[in-house]
Amino acid sequence: MSAVENGIGASVTRKEDQRFITGNGNYLDDINKAGQAYGHFLRSPYAHAKIKNIDLTAARAAPGVIDIFVGADMAADEVGGLICGWGISSKDGSPHVAPPHPCLAMGSVKHVGDQVAFVVAESVQEAKDAAELIEVDYEELPSVTDVRKAGVAGAAQVHDEAPGNQCYDWEIGDKEAVDAAFANAHHVTKMDLINNRLAPNPMEPRAALGEYDRGTGEYTLYTTSQNPHVARLILSAFVNIAPEHKLRVIAPDVGGGFGSKIFVYAEETTTIWASKKVGRPIKWTADRSEAFMTDAHGRDHATHAEMAFDADGHILGFRVATKANMGAYLSTFASAVPTYLYATLLNGQYKMPCIYAEVQALFTNTTPVDAYRGAGRPEATYVVERMMERAARDMNMDPTDLRMKNFIAPDAYPYETPVIMTYDSGDYPQTLNLAKNMISYDGFQARKAESASRGKLRGIGSAAYIEACGIAPSAAVGSLGAGVGLWESAEVRFNPTGSVTVFTGSHSHGQGHETTFAQLIADKLGVPFDNVEVVHGDTTKVPFGMGTYGSRSLAVGGSAIVKAADKIVEKAKKIAAHLMEASADDIEHAHGVFSVAGTDKQLTIGEIAFAAYVPHNYPEDLEPGLAENAFYDPLNFTFPAGTHIAEVEIDPATGVVEVVDWAAADDFGNVINPMIVEGQVHGGVAQGIGQALLEGVVYDDDSGQLLTGSYMDYCMPRADDLPNFKVEATNTPCPSNPLGVKGCGEAGAIAAPAALMNAITDALGKEIDMPATPEKVWRAAQSA
Amino acid sequence: MYSFEYERPSGIDAAAAAHGEDDKFLAGGMSFLPTLKLRLAQVDKLVDLGGIDELKGITVTGDTVTIGAMTTHGTVAASEDVKKAIPALAAMAANIGDAQVRNRGTIGGSIANADPAACYPSSLVALGATVHTNKRSISADDFFVDLFETALEEGELVTKVSFPIPEKAAYAKFPNPASRFAMVGVFVAKISGGARVAVTGAGSSVFRQSEMEAALSSNFSSDAIANIKTPADDLNSDIHASADYRAHLITVMAQRAVDAAS
């Protein structure tokens, strides 16, 4: 429990809730500007086509139309296309292939929903009406959507620049060592696994509002972004919208992201550019259909994996070959997801002597694929943990026993894996045992028998996941191809009356930073929680920032705040020493109270702040004011880990799977707000259950049409699809950051799919791929 | 949405008079408004039936439950009279769409739209209901013609539906996991002199499963239909369920409905 009220470790209710529960949130579409026009995109109805001609005559004459733009207009203005910010090299050393990614089509369209033209009108209605009058002469071309078919000879070519549709063919690990390990294996388990494509579906659709000020030459872009400074950097340095000091990017209240709002998309780019062209603010708001067609999708891997064991069940080596679908273009961080965020986690929680992984990334005529909650790590956990469960079944062992036998020992840290990660802390046996206790693992056979008496199939399955998050040390990611650094910045600014404003480069879109970060200040500096305001999401207010993704906000952004707070304490000590006529060395500090050692003299941080801003009696060599900036670059990733166990009951007559119990035992290191952390686990598990049971983007194999383009066909988890979750935590503090925290936002989505599929396949006694739809399960149950 | 005119008459005759070519009656709008929103349909005028009080309400006489066309699913689900007379009907209504849809969606709108995956059509057909319009009465068997197609003529307006009270009945629905419409829904009714079985969601329109009806007429038990298979040839097949699977579910849902019938 925290030493101060609402400090570290307290389940404080959230500051931000007041505005959300009363309808006073400020989401993008809630913002309107005087003289605002509305933008609408004409999109490709085809998966792949050549554009022979675009005739705008009738559309331009339609009522309310202000202007209409096509790709050539942006090119004429030297506005560039979109970029991928992470370079991956193939086995042969060649760089990945990144074909042009224009905001508006330049002669061809590559997926259903690709932008063809941008209509700006007085109303959305008029913009849509006019878009229907645009005559586009398409020549439809053959398409390919399935990643397993994209690299096959004769497959439709998405880009001339990428022969065989290959983006890269990458490897990691030691092939020779793995080959040798397999040669000596007592047992080899092999699996082919599909990691289904997901649509991220934050409930707030993406939107943008662009405005250009002719007086100052400044652009202001309101955008649904998880990282407004990164968006500014890309729009400025690579897309050529405006220099950074003339471009303000604001991400107001954002209604969920899950990765999909990290990226810089064509829509906000076109909107901000066009706002200057038409001389009026322009608002564009996606509808859900557009979200399905254009929000970067997640996952979409096809993997073959082989694991070698000795006679005692110890892992000897692991061999993985994955085909990763990039979609039609390389999205902002797409190339990193199936490589450094995926294959580097194939070691799982285990002592694996050697690993060799190959990843071939391929273009298809589909929506681009990029990071989605977990990003690479759910795919890795899915491969490792489906393999472990399967291997245990093959070797007639309890799957949890096989895991226990292979776990890295709690005293083995730091632990270097064969795939470049150095795990810094953990206790995997502890979380596994906790999860087993939580779900009464030992009582499963009795429950299975009871289900059987009612004609139901019961199954149990585990996933012992690990993730690398708190992404991450700039030097490390730079050496792996990242185009940016991954530090975070913060400013802690005392106001003269003692309240505090915290500026953070992290961005909250549901995570509750305004609360958690205020708790840090309350704890470190003794300022009442209610007197702390957290500001984020505006490049003009916040010094700089790298944003929120990869479960990094607390580990990296929170640590920056702590660093700034430490600087405040250092300065406050000098002021306190002066005011109390003591040596700075004799000043002791705890939670905002500064005292002279061995005396009863003390001052509060509020009194010191006042003195700093009204420096009538003040150290001569010290600047007035009490505000400090800090940048924090972590020493390592953090490595949250744990075990989730799922229990299911299947109705063999219909194939319906009911998730009857869920135990999540997670080690997130130190926890600032347990209520918020549990909420993050709930949400992550729900998305993981969604992936395993309900969700999946489907394209028509022949036409390339998106068949799951709305909630009529893409199955979102509803309240009645899910159970209550049992969530508990263990704690091995992270040694790599001052808070000892590890990151919790993605864990559920990483652990859940493998745990649930292990439970379902346990019940069925045979393998099926995700999503485990009723028909698939029914068919398996029939032939079981 | 494309533009249209709007009229809200307060009587049935006025509504019929207001309806011209390329116009549409608007009942609850739970299917038609989304269609308009996605620009999948265009009308000159919407004639809103929401202001016509005589189209609303439930009456139960000795052997018949009569439901006004503009009565919402929520009203039917909550009606003590319906729960007593035909509990299966109230229970079915309680599972149409979601709570908000049940607060707006109406029986008249549902059956006039004749969505192949809607729940209501199966209850009308299984219970042998009669659809009353401003011009005539039509038996449920004749009312549903095909995919989104009914016996209604241009400008003809459903006013109410009357359901004979069965000995017992039940509806079992296997929802499409995404849309929650019926992927397969089976309504069974035991009536004097036999049984009726109507299937929705599986074909292009609601249909009767006559083999099951025959079996249940002589023995109203789930065992009696356990081995009756519906040919998959004419059934729907999509990304959620193949025709084979739907055929299988018809038997399972029918059995479950028989077991639940009260």
Add this chain to the structure above:
Amino acid sequence: MTSVTMTVNGKSVTRDVEPNTLLVQFIRENLRLTGTHVGCDTSQCGACTVHVNGDSVKSCTMLAVQAEGADVTTIEGLANGDELHPMQEAFKENHGLQCGFCTPGMIMSAVDLVKRNPNPSEDTIRHELEGNICRCTGYHNIVKSVKSAAEKMGG
């Protein structure tokens, strides 16, 4: 243009609208009450849920003109001045929201749910919330919030 008059959050409002104006557009754009959100275009997510004559409806699937004469309550009208509705309070106390986008619709549905089911079981709550999609919470704490509010509302 058609004139439409309705009561919104206790205040009578009259505006001229095109007949194809949705109730949610009327609320958000004409009245500038932006607490009611739009999260889909197929009438499924429930972010736009408001009360019309006391019943929860999806304001994206109703025309403004259909609300002629109706009594409409939006999330902005739920609290009694500064005093939060017990459902609002419960969502905050039980961490029943994260990004907050689905929350107004979720709360409006939950209030109607408790009106119809004063003492709802967990199953009832989960079933009755079928028309509201949340991507953040996994519903666990939403169910907890609704249960807790129902108790406080005297169920």
